[in-house]
Amino acid sequence: MNRGAAKSVPRVLKEGRIVTDESLAKACAETLVEWCAAVRRPLPWRLSPTPYHVWVSEIMLQQTRIEAVIPYYARFLEALPDIRALAEVEEDKLLKLWEGLGYYSRARNLQKAARQVMADYNGELPRKAGELKKLPGIGDYTAGAIASIACGEPEPAVDGNVLRVLSRLLENGGDVLSPAVKKSVTSLLREHYPRGEAAALTTEGLMELGETVCIPNGAPKCELCPWQSLCRAHQNGTEENYPVKAPPRPRRIEERSVLLLRWGDRWAIRQREKKGLLAGLWEFPNELGAVTEEELRARFPQAERIAPCGRARHVFTHVEWRMEGWLLDLKRPLPGLTWETAAEIRSRYSIPTALKAYLALIE
Numbered sequence: 414m415n416r417g418a419a420k421s422v423p424r425v426l427k428e429g430r431i432v433t434d435e436s437l438a439k440a441c442a443e444t445l446v447e448w449c450a451a452v453r454r455p456l457p458w459r460l461s462p463t464p465y466h467v468w469v470s471e472i473m474l475q476q477t478r479i480e481a482v483i484p485y486y487a488r489f490l491e492a493l494p495d496i497r498a499l500a501e502v503e504e505d506k507l508l509k510l511w512e513g514l515g516y517y518s519r520a521r522n523l524q525k526a527a528r529q530v531m532a533d534y535n536g537e538l539p540r541k542a543g544e545l546k547k548l549p550g551i552g553d554y555t556a557g558a559i560a561s562i563a564c565g566e567p568e569p570a571v572d573g574n575v576l577r578v579l580s581r582l583l584e585n586g587g588d589v590l591s592p593a594v595k596k597s598v599t600s601l602l603r604e605h606y607p608r609g610e611a612a613a614l615t616t617e618g619l620m621e622l623g624e625t626v627c628i629p630n631g632a633p634k635c636e637l638c639p640w641q642s643l644c645r646a647h648q649n650g651t652e653e654n655y656p657v658k659a660p661p662r663p664r665r666i667e668e669r670s671v672l673l674l675r676w677g678d679r680w681a682i683r684q685r686e687k688k689g690l691l692a693g694l695w696e697f698p699n700e701l702g703a704v705t706e707e708e709l710r711a712r713f714p715q716a717e718r719i720a721p722c723g724r725a726r727h728v729f730t731h732v733e734w735r736m737e738g739w740l741l742d743l744k745r746p747l748p749g750l751t752w753e754t755a756a757e758i759r760s761r762y763s764i765p766t767a768l769k770a771y772l773a774l775i776e
């Protein structure tokens with residue numbers, strides 16, 4: 414279907430840089446700000462958008478849905494209302510506040526950055542994206558969000574949502590997963606970004622558009638879009654051809670055996686390495702590969718009972734754990750492990766979501 418394309422609108426130049434004509438950019442910027450002011454959702458972090466509030470919310474929102482973040486955000490700010498409190502909190506308490514959100518390195522980086530802000534910036538987050546990006550865990554997107562929303566700086570925050578919306582608006586067939594397209598979209602937006610309150614509304618407007626109107630996985634709701642008369646894909650009926658993405662690399666599958674070792678009413682747990690996947694969290698002993706009952710009997714002669722106790726699966730970004738659980742009743746504890754009751758494990762230790770099925774089982 415061709416609804417009469419405005420052929421003079423955007424172009425992708427030979428060298429890969431996207432350009433728009435000035436009038437299109439101006440019209441898009443103005444309609445977006447007006448639209449956002451009228452429709453944006455009153456999310457908790459928008460009610461009082463200090464740099465700290467925007468920062469915490471953006472870190473939580475990485476890989477987590479808005480509805481799921483809202484209660485965590487409230488609990489987190491109640492316990493740690495400012496940067497000093499975050500810098501000084503004990504790590505165990507911090508991880509407990511984060512429990513369920515996953516990707517715990519985000520929480521650790523928040524604290525590292527808070528300590529750096531206390532030491533180097535007198536307890537105040539810097540305003541400029543370039544300075545913000547020097548802090549642990551703050552990348553281009555988060556820096557852009559803090560700088561524009563909380564400080565009114567003309568700095569875009571470009572994520573998958575923004576890339577999708579812009580690729581439809583401009584009918585840009587570049588691979589949105591490629592750094593080159595992200596860089597090009599970022600510099601295009603930067604050229605046209607407003608300052609002050611309009612900067613905040615532009616960033617939030619792009620987020621709102623991507624999350625509620627120009628949605629992924631299905632037809633965008635163009636009838637609700639402030640850009641429907643400006644959008645090239647809508648004019649050409651090609652909305653569903655964008656964004657273009659190169660096929661992802663397949664995830665690595667890992668078979669794992671999880672050992673629920675019981676001694677009386679206590680269960681064995683151990684702390685993971687301080688680096689790598691799920692760094693520093695507590696877990697039930699587990700190992701790569703499948704084991705058989707015979708192997709376990711040979712390795713644990715002190716076990717009175719050994720029985721399989723169910724399978725579970727957890728998907729990380731690059732790897733998928735397919736787990737088989739084994740319950741072993743032991744006559745005496747093994748050294749090198751921590752032995753606690755199920756209630757203590759639940760209340761005092763941060764167990765990763767990947768192993769929550771087995772925590773529920775022992776409870």
Ligand code: SF4
Nearest residue numbers: 627635638641644647
């Ligand atoms: Fe997305 Fe449709 Fe709006 Fe274009 S008009 S930006 S395709 S929602």
